[in-house]
Amino acid sequence: MSSPVVDPAGAPGPVPLVVRTVEIDDPGPLLALLPRDEALAWVHHGDGLVGWGRAAVHSGRGPERFTRAHAWWREVTRHSVVRDEVGLPGSGLVAFSTFAFHDADPGSLLVVPQVVVGRRDGRAWVTVIGTSISSAPELAPHEPANEPRLVGLRDGSVAADAWLDVVAEAVDRIQAGRLDKVVLARDVVADLAEPLDVRAPLQRLAASYPGCWTFVVDDFFGSTPEMLVRLERGLVTSRVLAGTIRRTGDDTHDLTLAASLARSSKDLEEHEYAVRSVVEALAPFCTSTNVPEAPFVLHLPNVMHLATDVTGVVAGDVSALTLASALHPSAAVGGTPRAEAVSLIREIEGLDRGRYAGPVGWVGAGGDGELGIALRSGAVADDGLSVRLFAGCGIVADSVPEEELAEARAKLVPVRDALS
């Protein structure tokens, strides 16, 4: 494992990075280029970024984790010498990032890779990052990923029966007027016969959920349908999801279900809280925002969600990390009001969320970037022999615990299948 050249604590200070991006012929499937160790990825419909090696790392925790990460990143970019012959979002100097859900939890990380390969709209590039000028590596698919050998699944922190009680408790609190909405999650543990080669579930997720953002940072992986914030040349976009119905596998029946989801007052209420939280968080940074009047139904292979794409024009020099800090946690993963919901999650959920439901993605040197919400995700244990899978559900006054459990199980399907 290569050692980072920038100390996480800031001492002895950022070493100037030398960065060079050159255009290349299409390298084929991006995920096939990943080595087994230190893999980094952010892939959507086959385009995106993959990286490996660690040229610089910043780790953090606490309520200031986004601000500190942003300050560190600004220092790194200020000291770097960048020659970028491509000039697209994701070329030049980038860092992959993952943030813990809760303020107090560890695990927030910015990783500047040694090599990044990117593709967007038919153009591909490689970026090499180090302390001196180095030439681009030969790019070729690695040996095939080792298929996972799943031994079994078991309850995580809270068994299914106990989780029903947790949801019922939340419904009571909401009905008593203590809050409007809270998102509660549970975990399930997948045990494996051999240490996981994370490239295998990544490739399966990207193939089965091409419209989701398939990611891995520091052995935390998944495929999320929800974009917390994309910032590109002053335009901010957020895809808000909340309100879910399970698919049956029968397309005609699913269309009827989609129509009932679009009319469900319980789901529309759940969705409205999430949209409002995003619009309110973005407003101070934007000169204008656009919010569609009604959500659309996003069809995924396992579930359908109510979805709203919020867009805005940002005022001045704002970075994706700053916006993520303001947006996190949106009411798609926290609740309404935010502080009451996060405190209730802490009180009754009984789960160490870690990086689940935190922002995950990449940032560029100019502050642009894409940070999704880390849903449909798994955290690989240090020994690689187990993975914790997470799924959560928005709870409102009308929620029925058994239905929420079934919904959480459906949300576990992508990562579970990717490990089976």
Ligand SMILES: C=C(O[C@H]1C=CC=C(C(=O)O)[C@@H]1O)C(=O)O
């Ligand atoms: C919290 C999760 O989903 C969120 C995103 C879409 C729909 C949701 C819902 O209907 O409850 C959740 O707000 C999760 O997948 O773990």
